[in-house]
Amino acid sequence: MNDTVVEVRGVDVELAGHRVLSDVNFHIEAGEFAGLIGSNGAGKTTLLRLMLGLVDATRGEVLWPGDAREQRRVGYVPQKVNLDVDVPLRVCDFVALGLDGHRYGLRRRTRATWQRVDEVLDAVEALDLGSRRIGALSGGELQRVLLAHALVSRPELLLLDEPLANLDPGATQDIVDLLSRVHRRERVAVLLSAHDINSLIGVMDRVVYIANAHVASGPTDEVVRPDVLSALYGHHVDVVRVHGRVLVVTGDVSAVAVPEHPDLVVE
């Protein structure tokens, strides 16, 4: 437990009378890269919001052994931000909000603040974007900036909600490689939610697989197996490996859905 950043213990969550999470148990260790994998609507965002204290558990608890939550040592990259093209906010100002956006008052930003902003923009390879308007960035550029915004306060744990959604395969790989480098350089634990496990296989230390409101957690090879996932889904599930890619196949053999690829139905 000494190296545990966060532990989710026996948690149930109900939203509008519907049970979204049931008896969820897992933990994240310091410096670990974990993938929170599940199909759309599986409860990934709810789980992240629970960890951030934005959703209440109906049972169980989220434990922060090092008081990381209380000390705000959690960085968060939300799925959505309200950024129109016209928003008059430079990238460097937006990143600085991650450092002092919670503070009331009239204090001017110090040189140390701007140095940290430049440092973290450099870490996510976006230093040249500093003076651009944030609403004018491309999807890949915006993900880098959101990552810098979450990292700027030197968090112990970084929670990322579907940062790979809406990115093309090339941009997805760029962001995953960048995350892997940043995670090692900043020595920050990462929990990243995604519906496709494949782009993360090479970088994950742990998978937190969510299905049917339940969670299985552990090293990828121990979790992404037919017996574990069948127990999780409540019916038989196959795990197929093709050319180094993993496909989790549910349903009968005449028409199967692939949770990681909601649009793909194999007949």
Place this chain on the structure above:
Amino acid sequence: MPHWLVEPGLWSNAAVHTGVTVGVVVAVVSAWVGLFTVLRSQSFAGHALADVATAGGAGAGLFGWSPLAGFVSGAVLGAGAMEAIGVERVRQRDVATGVVLGAATGLSALFLYLVSLNSTNSGTTQLVLFGSLFLVSSTTLWIVLGVSVVLSLVLAVIGRPLLFASVSPDAARARGVAVSRVAVLFTLVMAVTVGLSAIVLGSVLSTALLIGPPASALRLGRGLAQTAFASVALGAAAAALGVVVSYDSFYWWPSHRALPVSFCVVALIILELALVNLWRWHGARREAA
């Protein structure tokens, strides 16, 4: 000052001094508050608060109270009603705004009808709906100045959390910002600002000062400080020039009937917006070439 630009007697007229001062001060606060209003997509709420201010102003006219007190208290009560119905989510906010808008318009119609029945209140309807900057008293001037300073200070203190909550509410919550409380406080600031603006332009046109200058400034500035400066400058220029044009227009026709100040200010705000768009369009064409 050249005679062709400013008619004689402008600067020696006390009513003009008061009008220009009130107009510029209110324009500065409105432009500053309006920038956040536009950023938070609350323009519709701002418009609805103006309509609630109409009910407040009309009620004040009916009972013989100060128009400023009526405008401000009406708008603040409207903001409270919106908050009570629910303003956190965009759809809730729209529904709450629509409900309050409908109720306020009905009350305005009733109060203005009752006002019109009394022949001694014949100018009240005109004053409530379209304002009368040259009739602002020196007492009202000081109240407007004091309230404007308080509004600016409140906005400066909550500015950073408000901006954070506006662009990324979940990240702001996760960082410890009391997003709902900041939103309520801002809605109150917006309500009081709309009430002040109603003194300058009347309640019907008061949203023009809140939305017009920030809308132009958003097309000019790169960062927030630059955009805020542009918004304030455009708002103040429209208010000051509007008073001058209105005063000058008295001499334009043999009938000696001046154009309403509210019309002149709004016309200048629209002119600014058109010029900024033209400038942007021209810049885009040059870039493309």
